Amino acid sequence: MTTPSPTHTTDVAIIGAGPAGLFAAFECSMLKLGCILIDALDAVGGQCTALYPEKPIYDIPGHPAIEGGALIDALDRQIAPFDVPRLLGRRVESLEGTRGSFRLGTSNGDTIHAHAVIIAAGAGAFGPNRPPLEGLEAFERSGGVQYFVRRRADFANRDVLIAGGGDSAVDWALSLREVARSVKLVHRRDRFRAAPESLRQLDEAVARGEVEKIIGYQLHGLHGTDGQLAGVDLATLDGTVRHVACDHLLPFFGLATDLGPIAQWGLDTVRGTIPVTPSTCESSLSGIFAVGDVATYPGKLKLILQGFSEGAMAAHAIHPIVHPETALHFEYSTSKGVPTT
Structure with a gap:
């Protein structure tokens, strides 16, 4: 029936x-x-x-x-x-x-x-715009790569790499600096699409050493074992690669x-x-x-x-x-x- x-x-x-x-x-x-x-x-x-x-x-x-x-x-x-x-x-x-x-x-x-x-x-x-990185899914499942911040406490005493140049990237860099062990913000150019007041606060946080800006680089590769993120490779347009050790990657590339x-x-x-x-x-x-x-x-x-x-x-x-x-x-x-x- x-x-x-x-x-x-x-x-x-x-x-x-x-x-x-x-x-x-x-x-x-x-x-x-x-x-x-x-x-x-x-x-x-x-x-x-x-x-x-x-x-x-x-x-x-x-x-x-x-x-x-x-x-x-x-x-x-x-x-x-x-x-x-x-x-x-x-x-x-x-x-x-x-x-x-x-x-x-x-x-x-x-x-x-x-x-x-x-x-x-x-x-x-x-849904998030996901970066085209090899092995991304395994790190997403473990939480090493996340696109949204639901609880700031999840990042306490962690090394966090944030990628993006908009409001979300800047705002979360400012917010997570209060709980994370370190916060790095990577963007392909030194021009951010964020609110002027947020950019002023970001400049002050960078000057105080609370946030590190990495300019001219883009996401290039992920490192870790068993889905646990250990670091991220960044690359410039001319092929220069820089490795950044981190526990979490937060790519904010829009929805x-x-x-x-x-x-x-x-x-x-x-x-x-x-x-x-x-x-x-x-x-x-x-x-x-x-x-x-x-x-x-x-x-x-x-x-x-x-x-x-x-x-x-x-x-x-x-x-x-x-x-x-x-x-x-x-x-x-x-x-x-x-x-x-």
């Missing part, structure tokens, strides 16, 4: 449970719109949870600094009174229907019926992203993003909205705080779809309050 696939009915299906998706769930709930969160990861939080739970974020209003994991915990607590259902560890494979009546299917066989859809999928499915099935749903897309109307965040398909990094429009800034604003606009635009006969009288949260648990 075949077990029927679970079916869920809601007002708004939110695809993606990162910061933008979580706050969109809060805004929908405050407008008394039922919603459900769906994410391919096994936990809420998106990249904040999967990539940098201990990395401080400095541009969240009201928080001079807050770690990625702590931000997700706070957002999760914020929607707790509304008991928003979550379908985690599965991705949305299909979407069909029209404004007011959509049907979504997941990789786990779930069927979701919703009046509207919010896509908060960040950059879509993501390879893919919208996956979303790209097949008939939405207009531009370079892996979804163009939306700025005032409502509605996509080219009526009733389907996009917020956060996946959404694009003139003047768009890829900031978490902008994703929060977009979630609020999308929720208000969705209200007349779900309740066409009911006028929405906007109330500030200070007067409206939230349910108590």
Whole structure:
């Protein structure tokens, strides 16, 4: 006997449970719109949870600094009174229907019926750009080569080599110098694509001997036995090779992203993003909205705080779809309050 696939009915299906998706769930709930969160990861939080739970974020209003994991915990607590259902560890494979009546299917066989859809999928499915080095997989399995820092404590009293020239490479060099025995930062040129303040701090750390910069070199080879990393060969363009002893290699060469099935749903897309109307965040398909990094429009800034604003606009635009006969009288949260648990 075949077990029927679970079916869920809601007002708004939110695809993606990162910061933008979580706050969109809060805004929908405050407008008394039922919603459900769906994410391919096994936990809420998106990249904040999967990539940098201990990395401080400095541009969240009201928080001079807050770690990625702590931000997700706070957002999760914020929607707790509304008991928003979550379908985690599965991705949305299909979407069909029209404004007011959509049907979504997941990789786990779930069927979701919703009046509207919010896509908060960040950059879509993501994974690291891996360096083309012989024997790389064995060192990845042992943890000698890692692409994300989930716990700084894992690098305590270790010799760490960081490769890359962007914000992630510079930020983690500055952060890990506080716990690691040594930190070296290698880049092919003495020009980094990082925030000016981070570069100022890096220069100061280099001057104090807390971080060593290795300029003009690229990753060339890995050394170690039984998957345990012992060192890395670096090479210049003219073939000069330098060996660096280290316990861990952290290559930060960006993420390879893919919208996956979303790209097949008939939405207009531009370079892996979804163009939306700025005032409502509605996509080219009526009733389907996009917020956060996946959404694009003139003047768009890829900031978490902008994703929060977009979630609020999308929720208000969705209200007349779900309740066409009911006028929405906007109330500030200070007067409206939230349910108590």
